[in-house]
Amino acid sequence: MWSIGELARHTGASVKTVRFYSDRGLLPEAARSTGGHRRYGPDAVERLRLIRSLRALGLPVPEVGRVLDEEGALEDVVAAQLKELGSRLAGLRWREAALQLLQDCTPRERAERLRLIGAVPLPPDTTLLARFWRRWLPPRLPAPVVSAVVDEAVPQPPADPTPAQVLTFARLHAFVSGVHVAAAHCQPEAHRTGKGYRPDVLYDGLGEAYALASPQLRARRPGREGEALDCFVSAYARSHGTRDTPGFRRRLAGVLAQDPRIDRYWQLVAEVSGPSRPTAGAAHDWLLAALDAQTGRAGSAPSTSKDTWSS
Structure with missing residues (x-):
């Protein structure tokens, strides 16, 4: 049985790190000393290394706990993290193109462009465009037909947009915000x-x-x-x-x-x-x-x- 300090030395972690993961239930102790101090078995070394590897990939503590406690959870957690990361990267690419758009224009154009792109969420989505088509289409149209029309009519935001595409998508967003198709x-x-x-x-x-x-x-x-x-x-x-x-x-x-x-x-x-x-x-x-x-x-x-x- 190892103390917190001994486990830290065996894994290259700090005592503070071992205590942090232990307090959150990720690294359960095997026993307590007669003085009430935590003791860890040899399997704690591999478990701590796995915890640190998962944390190095950016997984939150609750997701690390899922991987440790649920069989087969790693694949689901990784897929969710990749989806989240992809969304963040798309937002950053969109933001970069939007900033270039504002940089490469005249002061007179800048205020209007800022108003347009400021109304588009980051990362951009097509919720407003889909809503436009659901209002534009005739009532009582079967749901599969509506879905097919919306899929065809609503463009997806470019994954790696140019500044011109950012401006055009913002104008498209403004267009569907400004028309009243229910009339x-x-x-x-x-x-x-x-x-x-x-x-x-x-x-x-x-x-x-x-x-x-x-x-x-x-x-x-x-x-x-x-x-x-x-x-x-x-x-x-x-x-x-x-x-x-x-x-x-x-x-x-x-x-x-x-x-x-x-x-x-x-x-x-x-x-x-x-x-x-x-x-x-x-x-x-x-x-x-x-x-x-x-x-x-x-x-x-x-x-x-x-x-x-x-x-």
Whole structure:
């Protein structure tokens, strides 16, 4: 049996360190001397070395206790620590880019940029963007459909952002904070209740149409007839319980031309995500152009609200 001092000498730790871990239950004593002093067995050496190794990795004392007392806990604790560390590193990278953004601008720009980036939490998250889409989408849309749309429409903050991406994401954050999508006049026609639409059918078909249009967008081809446009129109027709006919296409083109728009949102998403993956908004605009060209609406005056809103 060793005293605290002897255990400290065997492990290279200080007496204060041994007492600290012992007081917190991480290093239980094996017995007490006749004078009431703690005594430790040989297994305490390995246990203390393990404790110090875990602490050197930054594990809090309670988590060290879990590893020591629960079989298989080390894997869970390490995974949790890696997640926490990743979040902290992402916050630091975001902070660095934000500081560079403030450093590389004029005094006139600095106040506005500081206001924008100051409203974004660190590390940045997408809670506000997801809430925006849950308000924008039609009511009573099935939860799996809502989740699929939100996953597609909400960009993830870049892991290693440039100063420009920090500014764009902050502007996107400000945009969804400033628009009031619950108002009836800010909702596309297909979102309004009492119109006979089936939004679950609509959004299921729109996702497929956007996927078909994406290769055309990447190839920079103008909107034109084809499978993507047929799928797009069919989604609206089926959601309204009618057939895809030339007359329906002309009426649909007119309705969609007047729908509220959020072009600014999709522009900012494209700047955050980069040009490699077309946004759903860009695919929607491409399909609208194809529909307008087919129905003879190409060149028609756009909706007066287009600069602000896009479906």
